[in-house]
Amino acid sequence: MKRSSFADFGNELYSGKRSYPFVAKRKLWFIISAAAVLLSLIIPVVKGGFNLGIDFRGGSEFTVSDTANTDIAVGEKAVTDVVPEAVPRVTNIAAETIRVQTERLSDDQTLSVRDNLVAGYGVGPEQVTSSFVGPTWGEDVSRQALIGLVVFVLLAAVLMALYFRTWKMSLAAMSALVVVMVVTAGLYSLSDFEVTPSAIIGFLTILSYALYDTVVVFDKIRENTAELSVTSKRTFAEQVNLAVNQTLVRSINTSVVAVLPVASILFIGAYLLGAGTLRDLSLALFIGIILGTLSTIFVAAPMYAWLRLNEPEIKDQEKKVRQRRALEAANA
Amino acid sequence: MPRTGPGTAAKRTLVWLGVLLALLAALLGAGSVWSNASWTPKLALDLEGGTQLILSPKLQGGGSEISPEQLNQAVEIIRQRVDGSGVAEAEISTQSGRNVIVSLPGTPDSETRELIRASAQLEFRPVLAGGPGQAPAAETPTPADQLPKPTAEPADASDPNWITPEIFTAFETLNCLDPAALEPRTEPAPADQPMVACEPETQGKYILGPVEVPGTDIDGATHGLARGQQGQSLNSWVVNIDFNDEATKVFRDVTERLFAIGQGDPRNQFAIVLDGRIVSAPTTNAVIPDGNPSISGSFTEESAATLAEQLKYGALPISFEIQSEQQISATLGADQLRLGLIAGLIGLALVAVYSMFQYRMLGLVTIASLVVAGVLTYLAIAILGWTENYRLSLAGVAGLIVAIGQTADSFIVYFERIRDELRDGRGMISAVENGWRRAKRTVLASKAVNLLAALVLYFVAVGNVRGFAFTLGLTAIADLVVVFLFTHPVLRLLARTRFFGEGHKWSGLDPERLGVAPLYRGAGRFRSPAETAARPAVAAKTKNKAAASEAERRMTIAERRIAEQQKALAGRGPAEEKEENR
Numbered sequence: 001m002k003r004s005s006f007a008d009f010g011n012e013l014y015s016g017k018r019s020y021p022f023v024a025k026r027k028l029w030f031i032i033s034a035a036a037v038l039l040s041l042i043i044p045v046v047k048g049g050f051n052l053g054i055d056f057r058g059g060s061e062f063t064v065s066d067t068a069n070t071d072i073a074v075g076e077k078a079v080t081d082v083v084p085e086a087v088p089r090v091t092n093i094a095a096e097t098i099r100v101q102t103e104r105l106s107d108d109q110t111l112s113v114r115d116n117l118v119a120g121y122g123v124g125p126e127q128v129t130s131s132f133v134g135p136t137w138g139e140d141v142s143r144q145a146l147i148g149l150v151v152f153v154l155l156a157a158v159l160m161a162l163y164f165r166t167w168k169m170s171l172a173a174m175s176a177l178v179v180v181m182v183v184t185a186g187l188y189s190l191s192d193f194e195v196t197p198s199a200i201i202g203f204l205t206i207l208s209y210a211l212y213d214t215v216v217v218f219d220k221i222r223e224n225t226a227e228l229s230v231t232s233k234r235t236f237a238e239q240v241n242l243a244v245n246q247t248l249v250r251s252i253n254t255s256v257v258a259v260l261p262v263a264s265i266l267f268i269g270a271y272l273l274g275a276g277t278l279r280d281l282s283l284a285l286f287i288g289i290i291l292g293t294l295s296t297i298f299v300a301a302p303m304y305a306w307l308r309l310n311e312p313e314i315k316d317q318e319k320k321v322r323q324r325r326a327l328e329a330a331n332a
Numbered sequence: 333m334p335r336t337g338p339g340t341a342a343k344r345t346l347v348w349l350g351v352l353l354a355l356l357a358a359l360l361g362a363g364s365v366w367s368n369a370s371w372t373p374k375l376a377l378d379l380e381g382g383t384q385l386i387l388s389p390k391l392q393g394g395g396s397e398i399s400p401e402q403l404n405q406a407v408e409i410i411r412q413r414v415d416g417s418g419v420a421e422a423e424i425s426t427q428s429g430r431n432v433i434v435s436l437p438g439t440p441d442s443e444t445r446e447l448i449r450a451s452a453q454l455e456f457r458p459v460l461a462g463g464p465g466q467a468p469a470a471e472t473p474t475p476a477d478q479l480p481k482p483t484a485e486p487a488d489a490s491d492p493n494w495i496t497p498e499i500f501t502a503f504e505t506l507n508c509l510d511p512a513a514l515e516p517r518t519e520p521a522p523a524d525q526p527m528v529a530c531e532p533e534t535q536g537k538y539i540l541g542p543v544e545v546p547g548t549d550i551d552g553a554t555h556g557l558a559r560g561q562q563g564q565s566l567n568s569w570v571v572n573i574d575f576n577d578e579a580t581k582v583f584r585d586v587t588e589r590l591f592a593i594g595q596g597d598p599r600n601q602f603a604i605v606l607d608g609r610i611v612s613a614p615t616t617n618a619v620i621p622d623g624n625p626s627i628s629g630s631f632t633e634e635s636a637a638t639l640a641e642q643l644k645y646g647a648l649p650i651s652f653e654i655q656s657e658q659q660i661s662a663t664l665g666a667d668q669l670r671l672g673l674i675a676g677l678i679g680l681a682l683v684a685v686y687s688m689f690q691y692r693m694l695g696l697v698t699i700a701s702l703v704v705a706g707v708l709t710y711l712a713i714a715i716l717g718w719t720e721n722y723r724l725s726l727a728g729v730a731g732l733i734v735a736i737g738q739t740a741d742s743f744i745v746y747f748e749r750i751r752d753e754l755r756d757g758r759g760m761i762s763a764v765e766n767g768w769r770r771a772k773r774t775v776l777a778s779k780a781v782n783l784l785a786a787l788v789l790y791f792v793a794v795g796n797v798r799g800f801a802f803t804l805g806l807t808a809i810a811d812l813v814v815v816f817l818f819t820h821p822v823l824r825l826l827a828r829t830r831f832f833g834e835g836h837k838w839s840g841l842d843p844e845r846l847g848v849a850p851l852y853r854g855a856g857r858f859r860s861p862a863e864t865a866a867r868p869a870v871a872a873k874t875k876n877k878a879a880a881s882e883a884e885r886r887m888t889i890a891e892r893r894i895a896e897q898q899k900a901l902a903g904r905g906p907a908e909e910k911e912e913n914r
Contacts, residue, residue, distance in 0.1 A: 006690065010748075010751065011755060014751075014752055014755050015755070058425070058426075061427070091660060091661060092661045097658065099660070131427055131428045132427070132428050132429070133425055133426070133427050133428075133433065134407075134425045134426030134427065134429070135425055136423040136424060136425040136435075137796075139404075140404070140407070140408045140411065141411075141793075141796070141797070144792055144793045144797070145789075145793045145797045147792050147793075148788055148789045148791075148792035148793040148797065148801075149789075151788050151792055152784065152785050152788040152789060155784055155788060156781055156784055156785070159780065159781065159784060160781075163777055163780075197727070197796045198726060198727045198730070200796075200797070201727035201730070201731070201796060201797070201800045202727070202730060204785075204789070204797065204800055205730065205731055205734050205800070205804075207785075208781070208782055208785045208804060209734060209737070209738065211781050211785075212738060212741075212778050212781055212782055215774075215777050215778040215781050216741065216745060216774055216778050219773060219774040219777055219778070220774070223770065246752070247748070249748060250741075250744050250745055250748045253686075253690055253744045253748075254737060254740065254741040254744050254745075255737075256686055257683050257686060257687070257736070257737050257740040257741070257744070258734060258736070258737020258738065258740070258741070259737070260679050260682040260683050260686065261676050261679025261680055261682075261683065261733045261736055261737070262679070262733060262734065262737075263679065264675045264676070264678045264679030264682060265672055265675040265676055265679060265733065268671075268674075268675040268678060272671050272675075278671075278672050278726065281726065281727065281730050282730070285730060285733075285734055289734070289737065
């Protein structure tokens with residue numbers, strides 16, 4: 001090992017020559033995650049919830065018909081002049097019709113926006129109609145999505161418990177999942193991004209990614225700890241830590257590969273396009289992929305080791321390892 | 333050492349992949365020539381735009397104002413109907429608490445339009461007369477004096493006295509072979525009057541008495557396998573209806589009357605009428621006292637499910653009228669999609685650069701595998717767009733981009749396992765085989781989680797979430813196909829080349845770079861003395877597996893330290909070289 005390269009890094013992690021204390025320092029990781037979760041729970045409460053988009057709450061809709069000018073910007077300006085913080089959605093429907101959707105406006109605001117539209121598009125007042133629209137993402141959609149999510153998480157827990165033959169792995173994986181969910185939601189609330197249906201889809205994508213990542217690392221842990229009873233070379237916690245270290249190169253490579261396309265959409269796309277669905281979605285995915293990877297390493301794996309620490313077999317084995325080490329130290 | 337076995341197997345697998353891709357392409361090609369398939373994926377509302385329909389509800393019987401609950405129920409029902417016709421990702425909302433707005437991608441065909449608008453005005457009417465569907469030749473109608481004439485006021489709904497000359501003439505001239513006659517009618521006959529109707533399924537026509545039970549009296553409807561008298565499952569499908577209390581009583585009286593008429597007489601039948609069309613006209617085999625009739629007949633599972641759905645939705649006392657219909661452009665500008673795709677491609681290029689950096693020439697396998705996965709996914713999306721009306725939304729595109737990471741992960745897991753095996757001193761060919769055996773488990777377990785998520789969300793969720801589930805499941809399957817049918821066979825073949833087999837510096841599998849002691853040469857293996865001691869006796873076939881579990885117990889931190897100390901003392905560790913014969 002003359003020079004330090006990424007390959008050497010991988011080799012040293014594999015052999016155990018280089019090792020990061022993911023399991024040993026678990027208290028620190030748990031405190032950090034708990035603080036992040038707590039903050040993420042407080043932020044929405046302090047800020048008064050999430051910035052739900054028109055798809056969830058419904059809003060005001062204006063239709064400008066028979067207009068020669070179909071410039072989207074005019075419609076956006078007509079709304080933001082009246083309500084500066086609004087994010088209007090202006091669509092060119094049909095050839096000469098503009099639809100402006102925005103959050104629910106008061107009567108006065110509605111009249112002002114209407115006047116702005118009349119002036120902006122140069123049409124008669126009778127050509128601008130306004131109405132309230134209901135949410136496209138109604139309660140039934142949310143309810144079904146939530147039911148689906150709960151059923152999925154429960155089934156995934158059962159599946160993992162069966163596959164790994166221990167419910168403690170399921171519990172550890174679910175804890176990491178909760179951390180990812182809550183912290184992502186908290187960041188969303190903090191950034192004050194509008195919650196759109198796309199954001200919800202992004203959120204679900206993150207969940208599936210986080211759980212996926214955990215299963216991959218846990219499979220290595222399963223492999224490393226499968227023959228624990230016949231070996232006295234490493235304690236259980238050390239085996240778990242070795243597994244995380246051995247899959248560290250994989251974790252880094254995978255998250256880099258997953259994050260690269262998302263990051264390029266986030267930075268290049270957002271730079272060129274400014275605010276929009278694409279930016280919101282790619283930001284959620286960017287944060288989520290990184291969080292998902294981190295939560296596996298810093299929450300799920302140490303949590304699993306910690307959950308099993310007090311099992312009699314694990315304790316017995318640890319004792320054996322200590323004895324053996326004492327013996328070896330004496331022999332050397 | 334010629335190893336033809338696994339090598340030919342790998343080649344054969346690759347051929348199968350080629351066949352699979354060719355079949356999918358041929359299917360899509362055939363679809364685009366003979367059907368309405370397209371070589372490009374269909375796009376969803378946010379990317380392509382579509383049609384916006386504004387529906388105004390009409391209460392059955394001209395009732396008073398529609399309540400918000402009824403409107404929400406209507407939205408839910410329309411959503412189910414639209415979702416039922418594929419994964420179209422329609423947007424459905426209400427307007428001013430009065431109208432329902434449905435936005436659909438593309439231009440909806442008359443079938444979809446019908447599905448949304450269909451009033452679900454469902455009625456149960458007794459049959460008065462029936463006959464084959466075609467109208468008699470125009471010049472030979474029944475002479476006017478032979479037309480049936482009512483002799484008295486009808487006593488009940490089954491009374492033939494309902495058949496007036498007008499009704500009979502209408503019945504006679506009705507041609508159920510004419511598609512126009514099969515179109516649903518929003519304004520069927522008044523509830524207290526007889527009517528004529530076609531049964532599209534059998535192309536028969538009927539004269540029906542007044543409404544006995546309106547569809548609003550249905551509490552629920554299910555489909556299932558018929559039960560025998562002992563409660564055992566029979567091999568035929570039935571539709572079970574659950575009436576509310578009021579209709580239970582009415583239906584008992586009706587079935588008593590119809591059952592008494594006796595089978596063979598068309599008046600024994602009652603008709604389930606949906607929007608003026610007969611959905612089903614079953615005969616009465618028994619008196620139904622409990623309000624839970626079941627309809628049996630020549631149902632397939634699908635047709636039973638359809639009828640049950642129709643009955644269930646029949647509980648909504650609202651019909652809709654399309655008030656306006658207009659084309660809408662994409663809610664996301666075309667530039668969003670274009671720039672998004674460009675950014676995505678740049679990201680992919682970065683992924684390629686990164687894999688080459690990490691895995692040298694092995695990175696090419698990653699890139700090739702991603703390309704194959706891309707082609708596979710593309711074909712699948714285009715085919716599903718044709719058969720399932722699957723449409724790609726922006727969220728779907730994002731899902732596909734994240735899938736790049738998860739697909740590449742399968743290769744990364746695999747490559748890292750091979751490297752681990754090499755670090756344990758295994759030869760290239762056996763490292764590939766062993767690495768695969770371990771990686772396979774991990775890949776299968778993790779993809780199972782994704783597939784589970786996809787299945788659950790697909791079956792439980794509605795709207796956009798359903799589309800997402802579809803994308804997730806699709807990419808997980810494509811990933812599995814690629815890893816099993818492409819990446820692994822390719823690596824098997826590559827392991828047999830000199831470049832990779834001997835671990836060239838640029839192969840990404842250079843044993844020296846992976847920290848294997850230079851003792852290693854060719855297919856020989858480096859072994860530590862600790863493991864040769866406790867080698868379990870195993871059959872030749874499981875030799876590698878046994879070796880793999882040994883590998884786990886090999887070289888610990890403490891051991892390595894001791895070994896290093898010993899090395900320092902003795903100058904060189906007592907290593908043993910052993911020829912591997914496999």
